[in-house]
Amino acid sequence: MARITMREAISQALWEEMERDPKVFILGEExxxxxxxxxxxxxxxxxxxxxxxRDTPIAEAVIIGAAIGSAMxxxxxxxxxxxxxxxxxxxxxxxxxxxxxxxxFAGQFLxxxxxxxxxxxxxxxxxxxxxxxxxxxxxxxxLKVVAPGTPEDAKGLLKSAxxxxxxxxFIEHATLYQVRGEVPDGEYTTPIGVSKVxxxxxxxxxxxxxxxxxxxxxxADKLAGEGIEAEIVDxxxxxxxxxxxxxxxxxxxxxxxxxxxxxRSFGVGSEVSARIYEEAFDYVDAPIQRVAQKEVPxxxxxxxxxxxxxxxxxxxxxxxxxL
Amino acid sequence: MAETVIMPKLxxxxxxxxxxxxxxxxxxxxxxxxxxxEIETDKATVEVESSYEGVVLRHLxxxxxxxxxxxxxxxIGAQGEKVELQAEGAPATQGAPAAQPAKEAQADVSPQTxxxxxxxxxxxxxxxxxxxxxxxxxxxxxxAADKKIDLRQVRGSGPGGRVVCKDIEMFxxxxxxxxxxxxxxxxxxxxxxxxxxxxVDRQVPLTRLxxxxxxxxxxxxxxxxxxxxxxxxxxxxxxxxxxQVNALLPExxxxxxxxxxxxxxxxxxxxxxxxNASIDLQKEQVVQHGSINVGVAVAVESGLLTVVTRNTxxxxxxxxxxETRGMVERARAGKVRTExxxxxxxxxxxxxxxxxxxxxxxxxPPEAAxxxxxxxxxxPVVVDGELRVGTRMKATLSVDHxxxxxxxGAKFLQALAKTLESPLRLIL
Numbered sequence: 001m002a003r004i005t006m007r008e009a010i011s012q013a014l015w016e017e018m019e020r021d022p023k024v025f026i027l028g029e030e031x032x033x034x035x036x037x038x039x040x041x042x043x044x045x046x047x048x049x050x051x052x053x054r055d056t057p058i059a060e061a062v063i064i065g066a067a068i069g070s071a072m073x074x075x076x077x078x079x080x081x082x083x084x085x086x087x088x089x090x091x092x093x094x095x096x097x098x099x100x101x102x103x104x105f106a107g108q109f110l111x112x113x114x115x116x117x118x119x120x121x122x123x124x125x126x127x128x129x130x131x132x133x134x135x136x137x138x139x140x141x142x143l144k145v146v147a148p149g150t151p152e153d154a155k156g157l158l159k160s161a162x163x164x165x166x167x168x169x170f171i172e173h174a175t176l177y178q179v180r181g182e183v184p185d186g187e188y189t190t191p192i193g194v195s196k197v198x199x200x201x202x203x204x205x206x207x208x209x210x211x212x213x214x215x216x217x218x219x220a221d222k223l224a225g226e227g228i229e230a231e232i233v234d235x236x237x238x239x240x241x242x243x244x245x246x247x248x249x250x251x252x253x254x255x256x257x258x259x260x261x262x263x264r265s266f267g268v269g270s271e272v273s274a275r276i277y278e279e280a281f282d283y284v285d286a287p288i289q290r291v292a293q294k295e296v297p298x299x300x301x302x303x304x305x306x307x308x309x310x311x312x313x314x315x316x317x318x319x320x321x322x323l
Numbered sequence: 324m325a326e327t328v329i330m331p332k333l334x335x336x337x338x339x340x341x342x343x344x345x346x347x348x349x350x351x352x353x354x355x356x357x358x359x360x361e362i363e364t365d366k367a368t369v370e371v372e373s374s375y376e377g378v379v380l381r382h383l384x385x386x387x388x389x390x391x392x393x394x395x396x397x398x399i400g401a402q403g404e405k406v407e408l409q410a411e412g413a414p415a416t417q418g419a420p421a422a423q424p425a426k427e428a429q430a431d432v433s434p435q436t437x438x439x440x441x442x443x444x445x446x447x448x449x450x451x452x453x454x455x456x457x458x459x460x461x462x463x464x465x466x467a468a469d470k471k472i473d474l475r476q477v478r479g480s481g482p483g484g485r486v487v488c489k490d491i492e493m494f495x496x497x498x499x500x501x502x503x504x505x506x507x508x509x510x511x512x513x514x515x516x517x518x519x520x521x522x523v524d525r526q527v528p529l530t531r532l533x534x535x536x537x538x539x540x541x542x543x544x545x546x547x548x549x550x551x552x553x554x555x556x557x558x559x560x561x562x563x564x565x566x567q568v569n570a571l572l573p574e575x576x577x578x579x580x581x582x583x584x585x586x587x588x589x590x591x592x593x594x595x596x597x598x599n600a601s602i603d604l605q606k607e608q609v610v611q612h613g614s615i616n617v618g619v620a621v622a623v624e625s626g627l628l629t630v631v632t633r634n635t636x637x638x639x640x641x642x643x644x645x646e647t648r649g650m651v652e653r654a655r656a657g658k659v660r661t662e663x664x665x666x667x668x669x670x671x672x673x674x675x676x677x678x679x680x681x682x683x684x685x686x687x688p689p690e691a692a693x694x695x696x697x698x699x700x701x702x703p704v705v706v707d708g709e710l711r712v713g714t715r716m717k718a719t720l721s722v723d724h725x726x727x728x729x730x731x732g733a734k735f736l737q738a739l740a741k742t743l744e745s746p747l748r749l750i751l
Contacts, residue, residue: 254462254488285462285488286481321355 001184007177009151010116011040013158014078016187018048021076024162027054028063028080028116037082038118038177060090064115068097071113071167078162084117084171085131098167099142110165114158119147120173120211120261121309127297130305132262134210135271137169138238145238146192147171149213151181153236156190164192173211173261193240197249201231204319205249207272208259209235212291212310216259219315230319238268243275250276254285255322259315264292289318325400326375327383332392332478333364333661339391340364347379353399360396365535367628367664368657374482375399380406393484459486466491478661496614496633497666530625543688548724551683554736558699559714561746568750572641575648581619581673582644584696584718586749589615589635591738592669598735599668601689602725609691609726618667618687619647621654628654629687631667640749675699681717691726692735695719 004012018024025048026041032055035042045053056063060081067079081087087094094115101109121130138145144166148154154172161168198213199220206216213234220230231249235241250256256276258269269290276288294308330340341363347353359373377399384396398406457474459467463486467474470491477494479486519525529537561583569577592599596611603610615636618629630650632643650663672684673696684695697717704713718739722732742748 254460281461282465283462285460 001182003180004151004183005177006148006151006154006172006179006181007038007040009155009181009183010158010172011042012183013155013162014041015044015047017159017162018044018052021162022052023074024076024078025052025054025070026078026080027056027066029056029058029082031055031080036080038172038174040177041080060086061093064090064093064098067113067115068093068101068111068167071111072101072109076112076162078114078116081115081117083129083174084119084133085129087115087117087133087137087169094137094143094169095140099140102166103142111167112165113167114161114164115167115169116158117169117171118174119171120175121293121298121305122175122211124300124302124305126300130298132211132260132293134171134238134260135262135267137171138241138268138271141239142167143239144168144192145171146236147173147210147238148236149173149176149208149210149234150198151179152183153190153196153234155183156188157192157236160189160192163189168192171210176211176214179214190236193237193242195242195245196234196236197231197245198234199230199232201229201253203229203253203255204231204322205246205253205256206230206232206259206315206319207235207246207256207269208232209238209268211261212259215310215312216315218312219319222312222316223319228319228323235268235272241271241275243272243279246272247276247280250280251283254283255288257289257291257315257318257322259291259310259318261293261310263295264290265295267292286322289321291315291318325380325398325404325406326377326483327395328359328371328373328375328397328399329484330362330390330392330394330396331371331480331484333362333369337364337392339389340369341389342384342386342396343368344386345382346370347373349379349382351379353377353379361658363531365531367532367654367659369661370658373399374480374484378402378404380404457486458483460488462488463491470495493662493666496612496616496668532623532626532628536626539688540685543685547686547688549683549686549721550724550729550732551719551721552729552732552736553681553717553719554733554740556716556718556740556743557713558716558743561743562699562714564746564750576641576645578640578644580675580699581671581696582640582647583743583746583749584673584694585617585619585632585635585643585647585671586638586640587739587742587746588669588671588694589617590742590749591735592617593636594738595731595735597727597731598692598722600691600726601668602691602723612668614668616666616668618670620670620672620684621651623654623657628659628664629667629670630654630659630663631665633666670694671696675716681719683719684721686721686723691723692732693721695721 026044030037031041032045032050032053041053063079067077070077098111098113101111119134120132134145134147137143146157146161146168148157158170161170199217208216216232220232223230231253233246233249258272260268262268269292273288273290277284291310291314293310296308298308299305343361343363345360346358353359353373355374355376356372358370360371362369362371378401380398380400382397384390390396458479459474466488472491472494474486477486477490480490481487561580565578565580565583592615599615600609600611614634616631616633617635618631620627620629630647632638632646635643653659653663669690670687670693672693674682675696675698679697681697682695684693686693695718699714699716701712702715704711720732720736
């Protein structure tokens with residue numbers, strides 16, 4: 001087991017899959033000569049060449065449109081969006097085409113494509129470049145949404161995504177690139193659509209994913225000091241949403257806190273809590289709590305930005321609320 | 324949104340309580356879990372914790388008032404929030420009108436019964452559910468249905484008096500309320516003796532606690548056929564082990580001889596569940612309890628209380644010691660919590676510190692047995708035909724003869740000897 005960063009894990013997944021399958025190629029802004037805005041594809045251009053690591057114009061609709069066309073005609077594109085905020089410029093292609101073509105053409109076309117998008121706030125990039133709109137994309141049937149919280153999952157899930165024949169939005173949180181974690185040596189993949197208990201506990205279930213996992217783990221560490229054992233279930237993908245481990249945990253603890261970075265209204269927490277109420281009503285012992293971003297455009301000011309984002313103390317407070 | 328705090332039901336048989344003191348004044352902030360008021364019940368003065376965070380907008384009853392359970396006593400909300408309570412015009416001391424459900428209160432209003440100015444709509448939330456309805460979590464409701472428990476009998480500890488899982492568990496662990504015990508103090512009573520004035524009688528009114536002890540003990544002596552079995556224990560090993568253990572612990576964590584006895588009794592009860600039991604005459608059955616909760620009698624100013632360690636058999640001695648110490652301190656300070664004194668399934672009364680050879684204790688119903696523990700003493704003993712100095716302690720078990728017989732009592736005391744005389748078993 002090597003201890004590497006999330007950035008390295010993602011980079012390894014891309015590299016290994018490009019080596020394995022010549023149909024896999026990358027396109028996006030500054031992914032080639034520059035090596036990627038977050039240096040994920042550093043060295044790829046020199047090794048794989050300009051045909052397979054393609055720089056594009058600053059036009060997200062073009063990036064996604066080209067990815068869809070090439071996927072329909074037999075290639076396996078990995079389209080990089082410098083930030084998920086720019087996906088809104090390509091919304092028609094993502095929602096009306098990638099998510100629906102397989103269905104609308106009665107299965108005549110497969111869309112084996114991955115959209116890698118960098119999301120999340122916390123770096124003082126202002127209201128339009130700091131969003132966490134993951135839940136929006138999870139709304140559409142036909143589009144899978146994956147968002148890992150550990151290097152191991154990032155690598156395994158990205159490899160599965162590249163090999164999948166479905167369009168997949170793969171969301172990487174910008175502040176997790178530096179996070180280190182154990183990654184298995186050698187070849188492995190992680191199945192998409194399987195939630196995972198990242199930390200066992202018995203007193204309360206924390207359901208989270210992506211950046212929320214880091215926050216929740218820190219909160220669980222502090223709570224452990226007070227004798228409160230939180231179980232953390234990492235969703236890892238929002239669609240398909242695997243509620244199995246969540247419900248199993250909830251039936252044990254009878255209380256849940258859902259932690260996400262996006263806004264609270266109509267968010268991941270709304271969906272997960274609704275499903276718990278539907279499927280485990282007789283096990284509910286306290287109203288489920290949601291920890292999420294304050295409902296404002298994310299401020300640029302550092303102090304205000306941190307106040308608006310969910311913090312460790314917010315999770316601790318919510319846990320104590322349900323106990 | 325304003326929330327109403329109600330007079331909690333702090334025990335199975337509690338019908339009313341006296342609001343002794345408001346700890347948080349009107350207009351002050353209160354955190355969730357902070358002490359809001361002190362309430363005196365038959366058994367003790369208990370602190371009532373706030374289930375909400377906010378500003379205490381209004382006290383609905385005055386200090387010193389006797390209030391029926393489930394009656395609203397205060398409103399907590401946001402700073403500046405307007406409280407519109409129909410109950411305001413009603414005398415708070417009676418409680419009942421304030422406890423009336425909001426809807427009915429509104430419908431029943433007539434010019435004679437309420438000042439029109441304050442009518443408006445009642446506080447939006449927090450008014451207790453109408454009589455017969457109970458707030459409970461879905462899990463609590465399901466548990467109550469499964470176990471055939473009447474939720475109205477269960478005290479809710481959640482927001483707005485909501486019954487939650489742990490309340491049901493608590494309810495199940497206590498067949499009936501434990502009350503003051505006739506047993507003996509762990510430490511000396513705190514009241515200093517009062518000098519006698521020659522020829523003048525002094526009238527001392529019974530406190531609620533004294534009266535409750537009297538009722539329950541009379542009931543026990545009259546209704547429970549007691550028998551007694553005494554056993555002498557070699558305590559040399561416990562005393563030596565305690566010395567070694569305490570040498571490693573800071574002053575505030577020291578373990579008492581009684582803590583060892585509590586643990587040993589819990590383990591012996593595991594082997595003799597029939598003594599961790601209650602008789603149910605109606606159903607003609609003995610209920611052997613699923614948890615072993617050992618109570619320890621503690622002397623307090625106006626009588627005595629029994630503080631309870633839950634699942635005693637599963638806890639290390641150090642934890643038993645720490646929990647007991649905390650509960651004893653609260654009992655002494657008159658700040659005992661309901662959970663400190665409810666739900667014991669077996670009681671120990673230890674008069675060891677008063678140089679007592681042995682004594683018998685009255686069973687605390689509905690328990691089946693109580694252990695009366697004397698002092699640890701150096702005494703002459705005969706070992707292998709030789710006279711030596713031994714370390715001995717006598718303990719007497721009182722048992723309800725309807726539940727068990729002498730042989731079982733004696734075997735229980737032998738089981739106790741097994742661990743007390745090889746006390747490493749207690750710390751494994």
